Amino acid sequence: MHNDMEDQVSGIETKIHNATLQDRLQYYPIVKKMVHGIKAQGQQVPLRLSRLNAALERDAFEDRFDNMPV
Numbered sequence: 001m002h003n004d005m006e007d008q009v010s011g012i013e014t015k016i017h018n019a020t021l022q023d024r025l026q027y028y029p030i031v032k033k034m035v036h037g038i039k040a041q042g043q044q045v046p047l048r049l050s051r052l053n054a055a056l057e058r059d060a061f062e063d064r065f066d067n068m069p070v
Contacts, residue, residue: 025063028056032056035049
């Protein structure tokens with residue numbers, strides 16, 4: 001991972017770690033776009049970024065069901 005990318009991931013991880021669920025969900029589109037951009041360049045997504053994306057994806061999925069009327 002390039003230094004700029006590492007810095008971005010570290011910054012987002014720190015913000016997510018200290019955030020509420022709703023605040024974390026705001027970072028999901030950013031992280032998802034980063035992952036997509038890396039894949040589009042034909043590069044392998046770093047494990048750290050892939051795990052962060054997966055965690056945010058789970059949070060987003062669970063949030064959809066938490067807000068679903070019964």
